[in-house]
Amino acid sequence: MTDVIQHYVNGRVAEGASGRFGDVYNPAIGEVVRKVSFASAAEVRGAVAAAKAAFPAWAATPPLRRARVMFRLKQLLEDNLDELARLVTEEHGKTVDDAKGSTTRGIEVVEFACGIPHLLKGEFTGDVGTAIDSYSMRQPLGVVAGITPFNFPAMIPLWMSPIAIACGNTFILKPSEKDPSFSMRLAELYKEAGLPDGVFNVVQGDKEAVNAILTDPDIAAVSFVGATATAEYIYHTGCAHNKRVQALGGAKNHMVIMPDADMEQVSDAIMGAAYGSAGERCMAISVAVAVGDKVADQLIDRLTPRVQALKVGPGVDPEVEMGPLVTKEHYDKVMGYIDRGVKEGASLVLDGRKISLQGYEKGYFMGGSIFDKVTTDMSIYTDEIFGPVLSVVRAKDYGEAVDMVNSHEYGNGTAIFTRDGDAARSFADGIKVGMVGVNVPIPVPVAYHSFGGWKRSLFGDHHMHGMEGVRFYTKLKTVTARWPTGIRAGADYSIPVLG
Numbered sequence: 336m337t338d339v340i341q342h343y344v345n346g347r348v349a350e351g352a353s354g355r356f357g358d359v360y361n362p363a364i365g366e367v368v369r370k371v372s373f374a375s376a377a378e379v380r381g382a383v384a385a386a387k388a389a390f391p392a393w394a395a396t397p398p399l400r401r402a403r404v405m406f407r408l409k410q411l412l413e414d415n416l417d418e419l420a421r422l423v424t425e426e427h428g429k430t431v432d433d434a435k436g437s438t439t440r441g442i443e444v445v446e447f448a449c450g451i452p453h454l455l456k457g458e459f460t461g462d463v464g465t466a467i468d469s470y471s472m473r474q475p476l477g478v479v480a481g482i483t484p485f486n487f488p489a490m491i492p493l494w495m496s497p498i499a500i501a502c503g504n505t506f507i508l509k510p511s512e513k514d515p516s517f518s519m520r521l522a523e524l525y526k527e528a529g530l531p532d533g534v535f536n537v538v539q540g541d542k543e544a545v546n547a548i549l550t551d552p553d554i555a556a557v558s559f560v561g562a563t564a565t566a567e568y569i570y571h572t573g574c575a576h577n578k579r580v581q582a583l584g585g586a587k588n589h590m591v592i593m594p595d596a597d598m599e600q601v602s603d604a605i606m607g608a609a610y611g612s613a614g615e616r617c618m619a620i621s622v623a624v625a626v627g628d629k630v631a632d633q634l635i636d637r638l639t640p641r642v643q644a645l646k647v648g649p650g651v652d653p654e655v656e657m658g659p660l661v662t663k664e665h666y667d668k669v670m671g672y673i674d675r676g677v678k679e680g681a682s683l684v685l686d687g688r689k690i691s692l693q694g695y696e697k698g699y700f701m702g703g704s705i706f707d708k709v710t711t712d713m714s715i716y717t718d719e720i721f722g723p724v725l726s727v728v729r730a731k732d733y734g735e736a737v738d739m740v741n742s743h744e745y746g747n748g749t750a751i752f753t754r755d756g757d758a759a760r761s762f763a764d765g766i767k768v769g770m771v772g773v774n775v776p777i778p779v780p781v782a783y784h785s786f787g788g789w790k791r792s793l794f795g796d797h798h799m800h801g802m803e804g805v806r807f808y809t810k811l812k813t814v815t816a817r818w819p820t821g822i823r824a825g826a827d828y829s830i831p832v833l834g
Contacts, residue, residue, distance in 0.1 A: 338369040340515045342378065342539055343522040345385035346532025352378060357512045362428040362659040363649035365697030371515045374540040379547035382536040386478040386505035387553050389533030394475045394503040398452040401501050407528035409445045419517060423489050424650040426514035428658040429612045431650055441493025443782040444800045448497040454805050467817040473809035475503030476555040480548045484561040485511035485661050486615040492521060495558045496535060498804040505534045509548060513661055515539050549573050559583065563791050570794035581795040581807055583787060585719040586747030589622045590776060591736045592630055593753035601752050602637040608776035610645060610703045613657050614723040618748045618777045621720060623727045624736045631729045635684055635707055642685055642703040648692060659699040660722060666699040669722030673704055676715040681706040687723055711739060733758060741767045746789035750776050769793065
């Protein structure tokens with residue numbers, strides 16, 4: 336019988352009671368490998384109740400003790416990295432090396448959370464008035480939730496839950512129903528690390544579970560990463576129910592290539608940034624903006640044979656450089672964009688649709704595609720494709736390239752490749768994008784900085800992890816204190832003026 340992925344509530348596996356299930360595929364073979372139970376609203380409510388009951392004791396736990404749980408979790412994640420990566424590969428399709436790398440980036444956030452005693456330190460000012468002191472503290476919100484996407488089933492839950500929990504909150508994770516197994520293993524590792532029951536809970540499911548999270552009165556905050564339309568829905572629905580919300584949406588990341596750029600470095604960068612993880616990254620480079628026709632021609636000449644030579648296959652093969660797309664539905668969507676790009680008049684230099692792997696005919700495999708002479712009105716330029724498709728756009732000069740980036744509705748990530756420090760500094764200062772790389776193709780901030788875009792790539796006021804994450808998962812309290820000195824000042828009916 337096919338395994339069924341269940342929920343995890345109050346420190347133990349909770350068998351689903353809704354009678355609704357989803358199929359979990361191995362995209363390399365195109366077959367169902369397990370089922371996942373879909374939570375009803377009542378089951379979500381049960382998880383919230385467990386988290387609410389666990390909150391007072393966990394919030395009262397000294398930050399140093401919370402940090403010690405994070406130290407143990409970090410070690411357990413590292414000890415089990417091979418197993419965790421294979422879980423990700425089997426259900427998502429990315430290569431084992433990519434799965435390990437992205438999980439490691441998540442572990443770095445756990446490492447950052449180990450410093451929570453320092454991160455929660457407030458400010459103190461003595462003698463703001465005669466014998467009066469003022470100080471601030473950051474306190475947890477209560478029950479918080481994370482809704483995470485299919486493309487990083489390990490990394491993004493680790494961007495959210497360690498900081499939320501280290502800050503003293505209790506956490507509900509609703510992972511993608513496409514690759515849910517990591518979430519259950521993470522719950523087990525949290526418990527093994529010493530986390531009390533009810534502090535970390537997992538509810539599997541679809542939109543019913545999402546809506547239950549967004550409307551539950553006992554959930555104080557929601558974090559989300561996914562498509563822009565869903566991010567906008569989650570932001571507005573959550574805010575309408577008086578929640579704090581950070582909802583990270585889609586992207587269309589441009590790499591601007593200046594005439595003085597090192598073209599060997601550029602081609603290396605694009606290979607990883609455009610085709611790594613089959614392009615299923617919100618930080619993937621999907622548009623190469625070549626400044627001048629000469630740069631564009633050189634880029635196409637260098638990239639075409641390298642993309643043709645990409646080794647495509649199942650992610651468990653250590654020689655494979657690009658695995659399958661996550662589902663048949665998504666595969667069909669990406670194929671449709673390639674069809675549309677041809678109809679819209681772009682030049683299809685390399686067609687990734689023409690690929691067949693012996694023994695994996697039912698898998699969702701696609702080769703890398705390159706479009707040249709793409710214009711800004713084409714759907715392959717305007718839309719987030721989320722697949723191994725690179726659009727090359729030709730700009731006549733630096734100003735036109737910057738205008739393209741700044742005019743796009745998304746503002747997640749961007750990069751410039753140049754030897755010119757003046758151009759790089761001007762680009763970093765003036766570009767309307769949240770994360771910028773200078774000769775770095777995927778400028779994902781390290782754990783102690785914060786991740787997030789601008790424009791329609793982020794709904795909400797706080798970016799993710801780093802100090803922005805600590806601020807999101809806490810509320811500020813300021814105390815002004817005076818202790819008796821033996822002198823009574825008498826009643827004062829106006830706002831006090833200190834000093």
